[in-house]
Amino acid sequence: MSAKMNSYGLQLTLLFVLGIIELCSCSPKISQVTINPNCGQYCESSNVTTVYLRTESSTDSLHYVWDFSGKPSVLLAVTIPSAQLEVDWKKFLWGKEESLKFTEAPSYTFGITVLKIYEFNDVNDTGYMDNVRPENINVLHPKHFRWDRKSYSQNNDYFELSMEGTDYKSGSIQRNGTIKVLLNRFWKLDHSDIMPHMLHTENATQIDIIIDNFQTNSSFENSRFAVELLIIADHNLNSTMKIDVKKTLDDEHTPGIFEMVEITTPVCEVVNREEMCDKRIGEGYLQWRPVSYTDAQRDVTNSTEAIHYPLTPVANHAQSANNSLLYSYYGYNIENLLMQKVVVSLGSKGDGFYKKSNYSTWTFTIGYGSPPAEKFSLLVIMIISIGLGLPVVIMVAVGIYVCVRRRCTRSHTLSLNS
Ligand SMILES: *[C@@H]1O[C@H](CO)[C@@H](O)[C@H](O)[C@H]1NC(C)=O
Ligand SMILES: *[C@@H]1O[C@H](CO)[C@@H](O)[C@H](O)[C@H]1NC(C)=O
Ligand SMILES: *[C@@H]1O[C@H](CO)[C@@H](O)[C@H](O)[C@H]1NC(C)=O
Ligand SMILES: *[C@@H]1O[C@H](CO)[C@@H](O)[C@H](O)[C@H]1NC(C)=O
Ligand SMILES: *[C@@H]1O[C@H](CO)[C@@H](O)[C@H](O)[C@H]1NC(C)=O
Ligand SMILES: *[C@@H]1O[C@H](CO)[C@@H](O)[C@H](O)[C@H]1NC(C)=O
Numbered sequence: 469m470s471a472k473m474n475s476y477g478l479q480l481t482l483l484f485v486l487g488i489i490e491l492c493s494c495s496p497k498i499s500q501v502t503i504n505p506n507c508g509q510y511c512e513s514s515n516v517t518t519v520y521l522r523t524e525s526s527t528d529s530l531h532y533v534w535d536f537s538g539k540p541s542v543l544l545a546v547t548i549p550s551a552q553l554e555v556d557w558k559k560f561l562w563g564k565e566e567s568l569k570f571t572e573a574p575s576y577t578f579g580i581t582v583l584k585i586y587e588f589n590d591v592n593d594t595g596y597m598d599n600v601r602p603e604n605i606n607v608l609h610p611k612h613f614r615w616d617r618k619s620y621s622q623n624n625d626y627f628e629l630s631m632e633g634t635d636y637k638s639g640s641i642q643r644n645g646t647i648k649v650l651l652n653r654f655w656k657l658d659h660s661d662i663m664p665h666m667l668h669t670e671n672a673t674q675i676d677i678i679i680d681n682f683q684t685n686s687s688f689e690n691s692r693f694a695v696e697l698l699i700i701a702d703h704n705l706n707s708t709m710k711i712d713v714k715k716t717l718d719d720e721h722t723p724g725i726f727e728m729v730e731i732t733t734p735v736c737e738v739v740n741r742e743e744m745c746d747k748r749i750g751e752g753y754l755q756w757r758p759v760s761y762t763d764a765q766r767d768v769t770n771s772t773e774a775i776h777y778p779l780t781p782v783a784n785h786a787q788s789a790n791n792s793l794l795y796s797y798y799g800y801n802i803e804n805l806l807m808q809k810v811v812v813s814l815g816s817k818g819d820g821f822y823k824k825s826n827y828s829t830w831t832f833t834i835g836y837g838s839p840p841a842e843k844f845s846l847l848v849i850m851i852i853s854i855g856l857g858l859p860v861v862i863m864v865a866v867g868i869y870v871c872v873r874r875r876c877t878r879s880h881t882l883s884l885n886s
């Protein structure tokens with residue numbers, strides 16, 4: 469037993485030492501967050517929310533821009549350490565191209581925009597949106613909500629911004645209800661406090677979307693919602709992104725969910741029909757657990773599925789990205805970059821549709837670098853070791869006992885005989 473205890477002790481110290489090495493090896497970083505940088509009263513009076521988050525290390529700077537002045541968008545950029553964001557606010561609020569730039573050209577950029585929110589009538593309760601007839605689909609345009617900044621906060625672990633979209637009005641169509649968006653920029657590798665407790669790196673932003681008490685179309689019996697994201701990455705136009713479902717080892721952090729969906733950008737690109745692998749190219753990625761919660765109290769009993777559909781190409785980049793941060797940043801150059809769309813629908817067969825709870829969530833992270841992979845935690849390792857180790861220890865103990873007993877009895881018999 470003591471040998472077994474020693475091996476746990478060893479494992480603990482090893483992990484501890486590794487932790488220290490990790491802490492020591494990361495150079496000091498400076499993080500700054502600015503809301504509406506250099507805009508002042510002009511932005512406050514018109515309720516603009518554009519957040520600039522900058523992390524500078526000795527080798528580079530990672531910039532994030534979260535914007536709600538157009539379609540909700542997130543842009544990330546990697547530059548040399550000294551670069552800063554510059555916004556020409558008048559042009560930016562008019563949605564003009566190249567009204568936002570960095571003082572030094574980024575070596576990599578990646579971004580997303582919430583392009584559309586769909587409401588669909590799932591007539592046959594399949595949970596799938598891809599075979600629904602067009603007349604059973606309504607499109608809600610994110611820019612037709614009124615986006616209000618509810619709160620923001622910061623601590624050593626993250627910066628958090630809470631936004632609410634209300635008063636949907638598009639032509640003659642009005643809808644009551646709220647779309648809540650909670651954004652977190654994490655400063656270190658950890659699991660998020662918010663279910664599904666996604667693992668995130670120090671380079672990630674988590675976006676949590678809640679469709680709360682939203683008024684559905686009265687002619688639809690079985691409404692469900694879906695979100696369409698536009699994804700842009702600084703890669704060759706002819707390359708493609710990849711969507712994968714990965715099995716995870718355990719569900720310790722997200723009870724009941726053993727899968728992770730991941731969209732990654734190519735490290736290899738197709739150039740003139742030949743695959744070129746450029747190891748220097750950075751990687752932007754999206755990750756989410758295929759789960760949607762139906763209650764503010766997020767747990768397995770209050771959950772349903774988040775179903776994704778294949779990535780699709782975008783025909784007219786400028787038109788799709790129009791009225792968003794992405795168009796304001798990339799401008800005409802947007803046509804030369806890799807751009808794709810993805811749809812995620814919330815709900816699954818037999819869950820009682822949106823009306824059962826009037827609450828649907830979707831949580832995903834956007835990040836730079838290699839997407840983090842769940843590892844067995846120390847607790848799980850210990851449980852497994854005990855589970856596997858204890859029987860071995862018992863078997864060995866029994867073996868020794870039997871052996872010793874045999875020896876004893878034999879020597880006893882021998883002595884008797886002599
Ligand atoms: C800004 O927000 C406040 C409170 O939410 C609202 O009363 C006001 O009308 C808004 N102003 C504009 C210009 O949208
Ligand atoms: C729903 O089911 C009916 C009968 O099975 C079928 O005729 C119809 O095409 C289905 N509708 C959709 C949208 O799948
Ligand atoms: C409800 O759906 C129908 C059919 O798609 C559409 O004509 C109508 O405008 C929708 N109503 C609302 C309030 O969105
Ligand atoms: C929408 O909200 C307004 C104001 O809160 C209310 O008067 C109206 O009845 C609501 N409409 C529906 C269909 O719930
Ligand atoms: C993309 O592919 C098209 C047609 O195959 C080709 O004409 C074009 O030059 C390619 N673009 C780049 C940037 O490689
Ligand atoms: C959510 O779960 C809690 C406890 O598990 C339960 O009391 C509650 O009714 C559930 N809510 C819904 C909408 O199912």
Ligand SMILES: *[C@@H]1O[C@H](CO)[C@@H](O)[C@H](O)[C@H]1NC(C)=O
Nearest residue numbers: 563785786787788790791795
């Ligand atoms: C963007 O939308 C505006 C109207 O909001 C329109 O005037 C303009 O032509 C559009 N630009 C592109 C590139 O589609």
Ligand SMILES: *[C@@H]1O[C@H](CO)[C@@H](O)[C@H](O)[C@H]1NC(C)=O
Nearest residue numbers: 681683684822823824825826
């Ligand atoms: C959801 O909203 C619809 C329409 O307002 C209402 O009929 C239904 O009872 C609500 N469901 C719950 C669980 O509150």
Ligand SMILES: *[C@@H]1O[C@H](CO)[C@@H](O)[C@H](O)[C@H]1NC(C)=O
Nearest residue numbers: 528529530669671836837838
């Ligand atoms: C995080 O971003 C920095 C660039 O700022 C990069 O050097 C590093 O490898 C990234 N970390 C991970 C875990 O991908």
